Amino acid sequence: MQTIFKHALWLLLLLPLLAGAEVRTPVSVSAQTSKVTLNQHFKYRVVDASVPVDRLAVNEPSRWLSSEELSQHNYAGTKPNIWSSVPLYNRSNRSQTFYVKFSDPFLQSVSVFVLDTSGKVLSQLSNSFSTPLMQRPHLSHEQVLPVTLPANKTVWLVTAVQQWPEQMPTISLWQSTELELRQQQQQTALGVNAGILILLALAAFVSAQLFKSRLLLTFGCVSAAFTLSLLLHSGVWITYFSPYSPDIAASLKTYVSQLLILTMAWFIWEWGRFRFRLSRFNRIGYVVLAAVLGFTIGLPWLDDRWQSALVIAQVNGLLIWTTVVVLRSVQKQPISGFRWQTFLLAITVIVAWLLISPRYNPIWEGISGLLLYSAMTVTVMMFLLALERHRLNRLMRRIAGLKKNRKTLRRRLWQLLQRTGEGWFRLNDDGSFKQVNQQMLNILAAHSLDQIKAHWPKGFVIEGKRQLTSVDRIDGRNIWLDVEYFGDKTGRITDVTKRMEAEIHLDFLAHHDAVTGLLNVREFRRLLQSRLDANKAVCITIIKLSGLDIIADQAGTDARDQAILQLAINLKRKAPKYSRIARISEHEIALLNTEDEQSVFAQAHRLVQYCKEFRFNSDKRIYQLTAHAGIAYSDSSEVSASTLLRQGREALKLAMQQGDYRVHSYSEADQRRLLGEAELEWEQKLKKALREENWALFAQPIISAARNADKHCIELLLRLPDSTTDEPVAPQQFLRAALRAGVMGKADRWLVREAVEHFNENPFEATRTWRCHINLSTQSLEDDGFIQFIEAALKNSVIQPNQLVFEVSEPDAFKHFDQTYQLFKNLTELGIGTAVDQFGSSYNSFQLLRQLPLTQIKVNRFWVQNMLIDPVDAELVASCVRLAKAANVEVCAVGVESDEIRIKLTQLGVDYIQGFVCGHPVEWQR
Numbered sequence: 001m002q003t004i005f006k007h008a009l010w011l012l013l014l015l016p017l018l019a020g021a022e023v024r025t026p027v028s029v030s031a032q033t034s035k036v037t038l039n040q041h042f043k044y045r046v047v048d049a050s051v052p053v054d055r056l057a058v059n060e061p062s063r064w065l066s067s068e069e070l071s072q073h074n075y076a077g078t079k080p081n082i083w084s085s086v087p088l089y090n091r092s093n094r095s096q097t098f099y100v101k102f103s104d105p106f107l108q109s110v111s112v113f114v115l116d117t118s119g120k121v122l123s124q125l126s127n128s129f130s131t132p133l134m135q136r137p138h139l140s141h142e143q144v145l146p147v148t149l150p151a152n153k154t155v156w157l158v159t160a161v162q163q164w165p166e167q168m169p170t171i172s173l174w175q176s177t178e179l180e181l182r183q184q185q186q187q188t189a190l191g192v193n194a195g196i197l198i199l200l201a202l203a204a205f206v207s208a209q210l211f212k213s214r215l216l217l218t219f220g221c222v223s224a225a226f227t228l229s230l231l232l233h234s235g236v237w238i239t240y241f242s243p244y245s246p247d248i249a250a251s252l253k254t255y256v257s258q259l260l261i262l263t264m265a266w267f268i269w270e271w272g273r274f275r276f277r278l279s280r281f282n283r284i285g286y287v288v289l290a291a292v293l294g295f296t297i298g299l300p301w302l303d304d305r306w307q308s309a310l311v312i313a314q315v316n317g318l319l320i321w322t323t324v325v326v327l328r329s330v331q332k333q334p335i336s337g338f339r340w341q342t343f344l345l346a347i348t349v350i351v352a353w354l355l356i357s358p359r360y361n362p363i364w365e366g367i368s369g370l371l372l373y374s375a376m377t378v379t380v381m382m383f384l385l386a387l388e389r390h391r392l393n394r395l396m397r398r399i400a401g402l403k404k405n406r407k408t409l410r411r412r413l414w415q416l417l418q419r420t421g422e423g424w425f426r427l428n429d430d431g432s433f434k435q436v437n438q439q440m441l442n443i444l445a446a447h448s449l450d451q452i453k454a455h456w457p458k459g460f461v462i463e464g465k466r467q468l469t470s471v472d473r474i475d476g477r478n479i480w481l482d483v484e485y486f487g488d489k490t491g492r493i494t495d496v497t498k499r500m501e502a503e504i505h506l507d508f509l510a511h512h513d514a515v516t517g518l519l520n521v522r523e524f525r526r527l528l529q530s531r532l533d534a535n536k537a538v539c540i541t542i543i544k545l546s547g548l549d550i551i552a553d554q555a556g557t558d559a560r561d562q563a564i565l566q567l568a569i570n571l572k573r574k575a576p577k578y579s580r581i582a583r584i585s586e587h588e589i590a591l592l593n594t595e596d597e598q599s600v601f602a603q604a605h606r607l608v609q610y611c612k613e614f615r616f617n618s619d620k621r622i623y624q625l626t627a628h629a630g631i632a633y634s635d636s637s638e639v640s641a642s643t644l645l646r647q648g649r650e651a652l653k654l655a656m657q658q659g660d661y662r663v664h665s666y667s668e669a670d671q672r673r674l675l676g677e678a679e680l681e682w683e684q685k686l687k688k689a690l691r692e693e694n695w696a697l698f699a700q701p702i703i704s705a706a707r708n709a710d711k712h713c714i715e716l717l718l719r720l721p722d723s724t725t726d727e728p729v730a731p732q733q734f735l736r737a738a739l740r741a742g743v744m745g746k747a748d749r750w751l752v753r754e755a756v757e758h759f760n761e762n763p764f765e766a767t768r769t770w771r772c773h774i775n776l777s778t779q780s781l782e783d784d785g786f787i788q789f790i791e792a793a794l795k796n797s798v799i800q801p802n803q804l805v806f807e808v809s810e811p812d813a814f815k816h817f818d819q820t821y822q823l824f825k826n827l828t829e830l831g832i833g834t835a836v837d838q839f840g841s842s843y844n845s846f847q848l849l850r851q852l853p854l855t856q857i858k859v860n861r862f863w864v865q866n867m868l869i870d871p872v873d874a875e876l877v878a879s880c881v882r883l884a885k886a887a888n889v890e891v892c893a894v895g896v897e898s899d900e901i902r903i904k905l906t907q908l909g910v911d912y913i914q915g916f917v918c919g920h921p922v923e924w925q926r
Helices: 002-022 067-071 175-209 214-234 236-241 246-275 281-301 304-331 334-356 366-404 404-417 438-443 449-455 497-511 521-533 548-554 557-574 597-613 639-660 668-692 731-741 744-761 763-767 786-793 810-816 817-830 845-851 861-865 871-887 897-908
Strands: 028-029 036-039 043-047 081-090 096-102 109-115 121-128 143-149 155-162 172-174 421-428 431-437 466-474 480-487 490-495 537-544 580-583 588-593 616-618 622-624 626-634 663-665 696-704 713-719 771-775 802-807 833-839 856-859 890-894 912-914
Touching: 002 622, 043 067, 043 109, 043 548, 043 897, 067 366, 096 155, 109 143, 121 143, 175 214, 175 366, 214 246, 214 334, 214 366, 214 622, 246 304, 246 334, 281 304, 304 334, 334 366, 366 404, 421 438, 431 449, 438 490, 480 497, 497 521, 521 537, 521 580, 521 588, 521 639, 537 557, 537 597, 537 639, 548 557, 548 622, 557 580, 557 597, 557 616, 588 597, 597 626, 597 663, 622 861, 626 639, 639 663, 696 802, 713 744, 744 763, 744 771, 744 786, 771 833, 786 817, 802 810, 810 817, 817 845, 833 845, 845 871, 856 861, 856 871, 861 871, 861 890, 861 897, 871 890, 871 897
Parallel strands: 028 081, 626 663, 713 771, 771 802, 802 833, 833 856, 856 890, 890 912
Antiparallel strands: 036 172, 043 081, 081 155, 096 143, 096 172, 109 121, 109 155, 421 431, 421 490, 466 480, 480 490, 537 588, 537 626, 580 588, 616 622, 696 713, 696 912
């Protein structure tokens, strides 16, 4: 009996121990449970990934490990499965659905099982990275799986993660509403922190550019690396930036951590150089930076485990190196700005260490992680402000030093200004003079400062900071001063009297005649045009004086100038006061009036009579001048000043035809009469030139645009010699009269005959000339025998038909289309080239290109000359080239006057170029 009692007593003593070893107290949950962290209740098993859940033996406590035992567990082989188990009791009267959340977003595989008390599987759910993140049933930046707990029952919650034992994540149980709310709060907080860090990085980069500081540049890189690390560690990167490639996002985690280590090492090295100038201590930082850079380059060639180990070793070494730098800085007794920087440097490196090593610091999870992210942002912000504050303090000290030396600098500056050639002064607050230099006393003809104060008690009154002003000196002489005020109550004056007098004189000469002092032709034309634009009736009188050249030849040019001066002064007195008088040429004086034409005619008659009575006395004899007057009147704004002056000169010409001292007023009948006389005069000249064959031939070269082609071409130009001038007259001036007289057709035949005879006399030049261009008039188009003339001229000639090209201007070709078509057809049959000149001068250019048998077109010179400044003209030239190429017609560009245009035309594919860049027209030797 005693033995039985003894054994029963021992059984009672061991029963609590056995119950504690075998029975685990369940974790109670209900509908009011918001969050339960399960790691503190878990037991763990580390097995191969192939072990199923039914072989775990959740009811055998001896096989399971505690949290401390798990952290010390060493597992050899591939990455294992870590199983976690905890009994849960749902005390609600109905089933409850909770969410199991795994804090590590980079887990390769996670599973959740619900077992009954006997170990039978009630439900299970798994997830892995083989499924893209956007296709998971529960999208989050962390792994989240749902579980359903039966009502009023105790069940086993078993989780499985594929991870190393020392990197076991935090696992928690959440209600759905609480989890969603927390995730929204986390995303908002993380987004705000990331945005602030990006702004801080931009601020650092801008400050680095302004201050030329590499320290701020490296700090900007650190801020950018912090932003990337925050996005990756928090899972924002996975959720928003890599939804279809979470494996890539997981692999980027190591490289971003390495980037943060590299930027931190660079920043610490730059901070050490900035703090310890010319110190050998900085060489150690150089070695650390070089080592980190070498590890960064070699990181991609290591496997995952070695990469993680290398990153952890580097961040620990960086923390140690920062500690050394901080202690060294404290020993050097830094100023207050460096104390703050040293403290913030240490905090920043600690934050980076915690951010890179979250496996060893559970404070990054949950609300603590958000607080730590916010603390990191605040630390970076304070560090940037500290660096900016140091830069601003340096600027303030430099400004204070400048202010301290301001008096010395101003005194030395004033000593320098005393020796300059300008007058310098200082002002009081009321604007009066406080101090002047000796040069200013000399400019104002003063003896002392008191004399200047008495004469100018309020200083120089000007508008703005600088102005030209006229003042009276102490001695009464009027001078011009260039006065300039500066912001420090100082100023300068410069005597610019000579310059102003010269400018006034030049301005007078720009609007007046230098001999007579009357208005010149430019100013007279401007006044006339302004009155016409104002719709005012105007009348001009042009008086031409004859006999001035006789005075110049016999008494000299000075006497002539004296004569015109005396006459101009007297005419100005005789003319009405309201009229404007000008000398518009060497022998012409014009008056501008606003009276009616009859009154002006009477005034002009009186002035001409005065000129008749005028006598000029010289040492040798007495001279008399002859005068004529022409009048032009207009009351329309459509008439320009040039037209009115031309009408006045035409009236003057008719007055000279009527006799001496005559006055004539312009009318439309006069214009027709003058035109008829001019054409009659031209007809006489042309008939004489045709009869005597007194023409001039000029040749202008046409070159090939292609460099590899040397095709020497010329264009023959017909000119009429002028006995009055040395320069021959172009056909544009006598063309109307020549057509009226029927001369141009005969001139064209003469030109062809001269060209053929020239080549017959110079056969070498004929073989060298690729083509000879000849222009034809409309009379040749209407000449039925012109084609027979060409055949007869080429019959015994050394020049071949394909060496001749006949040109017709586009307006003439369109106006006489049938004749042009027939002539070009006959010329083409003979083998002679045909060309249209001035191509593009009308709307029918492309119609002529299609219908006429052409060898070449010559693009309008106005398009070519403006093609570099006007894109429309450039496109028109390019269109002509494209259409001509499509029609198999050569293109010649006319009016090329610069190498830039020549190069552009060559790029467009033009065949020939003609203009001053190739050569000016020269007389053709016959």
